[in-house]
Amino acid sequence: MKKAKIAIIGSGNIGLDLMFKVMKNPNLEMSLMVGRNNSPRLQQAREMGIRTSDQGIQAIIDEPECCDIVFDATTAQVHIMHAPILKKLGKITIDMTPAGVGAWVVPSFNMEENMDKDNINLISCGGQAVIPIIGTISRIVPVLYAEAVNASGSKSVGPGTRENVDEYTHHTADAIVKVGGAKKAKAIIVINPAEPPIKMHNTVFCIVEKLNEEIEAKIVKALNSIVDEIKTYVPGYTITTPPQFDYERNLVTTAVEIEGAGDYLPKYSGNLDIITQAGVRVASAMAERM
Structure with a gap:
């Protein structure tokens, strides 16, 4: 070829x-x-x-x-x-x-x-991290509202990203709706100056139309499958907080962390x-x- x-x-x-x-x-x-x-x-x-x-x-x-x-x-x-x-x-x-x-x-x-x-x-680094999660949930049950919080180490956030923060938040939220299937969405970015630098960490909150044991089981199985697919090209992608289900509020919460491959950038630069x-x-x- x-x-x-x-x-x-x-x-x-x-x-x-x-x-x-x-x-x-x-x-x-x-x-x-x-x-x-x-x-x-x-x-x-x-x-x-x-x-x-x-x-x-x-x-x-x-x-x-x-x-x-x-x-x-x-x-x-x-x-x-x-x-x-x-x-x-x-x-x-x-x-x-x-x-x-x-x-x-x-x-x-x-x-x-x-x-x-x-x-x-x-889309954005955050979009790549969270849309598979939100989109997978939305294929099982309607997601009425999704919120994604991306925390990345300051050393891995360059001037280009900083100049585009407004575009990042609006564009990522828009893509969560148009690609991920949520009815409404918000994206938040946190630049963390901690030393040593943190890995990219994304927390996802989804308010869904309804929750029950059958839907919960389907979401858990589907998320495991999509994470396996992501790992074929981003080996450092890991669910750090398994999905939590709040039946009273119809809320699904989970978190993922990304460690970089270390090809050129440090491994903490999972956001890039x-x-x-x-x-x-x-x-x-x-x-x-x-």
Whole structure:
């Protein structure tokens, strides 16, 4: 099988972690890393033998044959400008920002029905962590309200994430409704400065239409199954608080923790690792269809 050629725009933490994961994937070939001229990470990519450019998206415009799939690891505002250009060039784009331009995809939950799309949006790190949980519950019983609290270590939250906090919370909540199936939703992000840095921790609260022993058993079984699926591409994904059921309030509560793979970023950076793992999972699946 021919490998899909990959270009990454954005040489920040996510861009470099993506690069390392792409290089490990048997279906993908790292072709071009695009970043800022003075970026030490761009220099690091260059020293590893990866072709680099400091010309932004112009590098792909000038040589569109350099890649089949483009990861955009810039910001939501920048991706909104990039998206129509990459579409015109005929490129498959995997958007790592909360821009929300393309189809919203969580690999374990709705990837297969979106394989024909040319712009894939990975929502957010929190979205990747909690939508499979909320969506799995909503397939069993209607979720009237869902709330997700994402706590991540300060050292693993870079300037791009901090600049996009409003987009993150609104976009993640919107995706919990539109992809996860909840009627209403709220997303909260907590940046924790503790030392040593905490792993990414997500607490999920779902108020459902009704609860009984049969529904509880179905939810427990389905959550175990979806976690096994997530672990195929995010091995550090773990349920730390098994689902708790409050029959009086029709409330389901659970919590998950994500430890990163340690490819480029420290293992505590599970908030970044889950979205880069998801992106590479989608790119690899698309490469198999080329």
